[in-house]
Amino acid sequence: MNNYPQATRILVAIDCIIFGFDGKDIKLLLIKRNFEPEKGKWSLMGGFVNADEDLHDGAVRILYNLTGLKDIYVEQLETYGKADRDPGERTVSVVFFALINIDDHDSEAVKSHNASWITLDARPQLIFDHEQMVARAIEHLKYNAALHPIGFELLPERFTIPQLQKLYEAIYNIPIDRRNFSRKLLSTGLLIDTGYKNNNSTTKKATLYKLDAEKYKAKFHSFWNFMPDSMKSN
C-alpha cells in the first residue's frame, strides 16, 4: 500500500522539556546525549517516534526510558522543522512539555540515567535547536501561568499559599504582594483547606491547601487573571 509514492519520508523525533520546582528555583531536566552526533553534549530528552506509535505515547516512552520518570502528563508544544536542524539527517521534532514537582518523583532514577535537574540560569549550551525550544517553553510557561492556575502542578499535592507565591515569583522573577496574592488566590475558590499545617517551618506554620480538582478542571479555560496588572505589560 503506497498511496503517496512521490512524498519524502522523514525522521520524526520527539523532544521533552520538563520543568520542576524545588521550593526555590525552577529547574529544567536535561541529559547527556549518549549517541552520535553530538554524543556527550547536553540535550533535552529525545528520541524517534516508532512506526505505530502515537506522538504522545512516544513522548511518555522516551521520557521513561531516558529518566525513569513514570506517569508524567506531557502536553504538546510545537514542532520544529528547519531542514538542517539535525546535522545527522533531516529530522522533524515534536516538542512536548511537562511541569512536575521534583520531590514527587524518584530522583535516584533520574540520577542513574545521567539526567540532571539544572536551574534555568545555569543551563548549559544545548545541542541543535534545543535552546530555542527551551526559550519558547519558558515563554509558554510565563504566558499560561498568568492565566491558568497551572502552577499547582509544580507543587506537592498539599501546599501552602506562601509556597505557591514563591513559585510565581520564581516564574516571573518579581516580588508579589503577599496580601493581594492571597486574596486573589482564595477568591478563585480553587483551594481547599486541608485542616493541616505545614510542619517543616521554623516559624509560624502555614495552612496546607489542596486543589479542588473538579473546579480546577471546570475552570481551566476561564482566564484566570492572576498576575498583578504590572505584569501584563511584559
Add this chain to the structure above:
Amino acid sequence: MNNYPQATRILVAIDCIIFGFDGKDIKLLLIKRNFEPEKGKWSLMGGFVNADEDLHDGAVRILYNLTGLKDIYVEQLETYGKADRDPGERTVSVVFFALINIDDHDSEAVKSHNASWITLDARPQLIFDHEQMVARAIEHLKYNAALHPIGFELLPERFTIPQLQKLYEAIYNIPIDRRNFSRKLLSTGLLIDTGYKNNNSTTKKATLYKLDAEKYKAKFHSFWNFMPDSMKSN
C-alpha cells in the same frame, strides 16, 4: 550518511486552516480533495513536506498551490500523530493556521482552485481528523482573540469600530455592549483615526481607524483583557 539506522521514516504532512471574515460571518477555507484516498471529499488544504523544506515554507507553498493565496502569514498550531490517522499510510500532520480578510485576497483564484469559503455552521464533514483540527483551531481563535487584538487581521486595513465589534460578536456568538466595547478598545491606544469615514453606509458614516502597527507589535504580548468578564467563564 545514516546516523539513525533503526528509526522509522514517516510521511510528514501539512494541513492549513484558514479563517476569513466577510463582515458578517466567520468562514473557513476548504477544498475538495483531488487524489486518493478520500478523493472528492472536503478537506483542509494539505500536502507533504518536501525533503529540504522548512515546515513553515511548506505551509505557504501548499496554500499557494491549492488556493492561489499569496503572502499569507501562517502560524503553527499543533501536530497530529495518531498512528492510524491517515488510512493511506502512517502520516504525521503539522497544522498551520491563518486569519485573513476575505476581501483582501483574490477570490477568483480561490474559486478556480476548487476551494470554497464556508461558514463555520455550514461546514461539511471533513476527512481524517480534520474536523478535530478545525475544532481546536476555533478554540484557539476564541482563546487568543480575547487576549490579543488578533481580530484586526480578519478586517481590511482601514476598519470601523462597529466592524470590529461585529467580528468579535461572530467569534464569540454573543452580543457585546457597543459603548463599553468602544471605550475599552480606544483605551488600548492601538487605533489611529485616519480622518476618513466609512462610505458604504446607508446611515451615519463610521470613523475609519487603522492599527498602530508599532504599538501592536510592542503590546502583542500584553494580555489584552478584552472581552467582558461574562465571557471569561466559558
Add this chain to the structure above:
DNA sequence: ATTAAATTGTGTCATTCTAACACTAAAAAC
C-alpha cells in the same frame, strides 16, 4: 521564662475598571 527574629494571616482605603444603561448626531430613503 522572656525576648528577638522570622514568617503567616488578615483588614482598610483610595483608585481604577467594569457593566449596565439612555440620549444625541448623522445620513439616507421616502
Add this chain to the structure above:
DNA sequence: GTTTTTAGTGTTAGAATGACACAATTTAAT
C-alpha cells in the same frame, strides 16, 4: 421634513485592584 437606521458619547453604581500596616504564631537564643 419626517422616519429609520446606525454611530458616537456620558453617567453611575458596584467590583476589583494595588498599596499599605498590624496582629498572631513559632522557634531559637538569651
